[in-house]
Amino acid sequence: MIKNNRLFLSAVAFSMAGFCTTSSAQEFSVGGPLGAANQAGNFVAMSANVKVFGSFHFTESCTFDPERNLILAMNRGNDGGSDDGYVSLINPDGSVHTSKWIGANRDGLELRDPIGSAIANGVLYTADNGSREVRSFDLLTGAPIDAVAIPGEGFINGIAGTDDGTTYLSDTPQGIIYEITADGDVSVFAEGAPLNRPNGVAMDNDGNIVVVNIGDSAVITYNPDGEVVKQEAAIEGGNDGVVVTGNGVKYVSSVRFGSVTRINSRGNAQIIARGIPSAASMCYDSTQNQLVIPMNPNNSLAFIRL
Structure with a gap:
């Protein structure tokens, strides 16, 4: 009798196990074509004029070196601020030149979480959020030059x-633009409205500082004295990247809504590309006349020929 009960319980257990396995199994599905939700909340397929290449680690920004005709992509470290960020060299067609240029090893290097990046006068600058420092590197050799600590939290x-070594840095949640001199002195350059979670920063051809907000669609131009001299707007908000070309045209990428807006010298705005997932802090390749757009967690770069 006991033996039969054990057999019965075993059969029930087997049956229940099979039932649970069947009920919890999910049907196989594939991912859809690349795209993004626009500001209206509608899915938009990626524009036909966008090409994507991969093999990166959460690339947040890029910058272009015209002397070597190479794109420098900042690759963020793992969560927790671990010291494993690196910089890749990418050919203009998207193929990899050097997968880990800065960061091939950690000898004499600390680079935790490189976010924004810029090149000026033979120096690569990056905002290392993992250590809250602005780091600079020799653009030719990749050797570290300096690390300037940024006060506060954010x-x-x-x-x-x-070219004189001054940098301008956004602290997005704090709503601040910092100015860092070549000597490493840090001061608040701009704070408060019209800043609304400032994100991308660029220099225009007159030496002014251009800032885009992730909190709205504003494109704000400051003169070197910190005065607002122009206010424009992208078509969509949630913006991350901004570049200014030689003819004064601005391009703005929306990390939230996947679009790229072009603003001409008269302030007229139009969307030139849509559906780019997590369109982050882009750079302008002046030699090939193209935009290069990091796509954050998609571990990819998007290319737009202009």
Whole structure:
């Protein structure tokens, strides 16, 4: 009798196990074509004029070196601020030149979480949010030059540089733009409205500082004295990247809504590309006349020929 009960219980257990396995199994599905939700909440397929290449680790920004005709992609470290960020060299067609240029080893190097990046006068600057420092590297050799600590707490993000060694840095949640001199002195350059979670930072052709907000669609131009001299707007908000070309045209990428807006010298705005997932802090390749757009967790770069 006991033996029969054991057999019965075993049969029930087997039956229940089979039932649970069947009920919890999920049907196989594949991912859809690349795209993103626009500001209206509608899915938009990626534009036909966008090409994507991969093999990166959460690339947040890129910058272009015209002397070597190479794109420098910042690759963020793992969560927790571990010291494993690196910089890749990418050919203009998207193929990899050097997968880990800065960061092939950690000898004499600390680079935790590089976010924004800029090149000025032979120096590569990056905002290392993992250590809350602006780091600089020799553009030719990749050797570290300096690390400047940024006060406070927040998320240091976009950065732009000038030939005299001055850099401008956004702290997105704090709503601040910092100015860092070549000697490493840090001061608040701009704070408060019209800043609304400032993100991307760029220099225009007149030496002004251009900032885009992730909190709205504003594109704000400051003169070097910190005065607002122009306010424009992208078509969509949630913006991350901004570049200014030689003819004064601005391009703005929306990390939230996947679009790229072009703003001409008269302030007229139009979307030139849509559906780019997590369109982050882009750079302008002036030799090939193309935009290069990191796609954050998609571990990819998007290319748009202009």
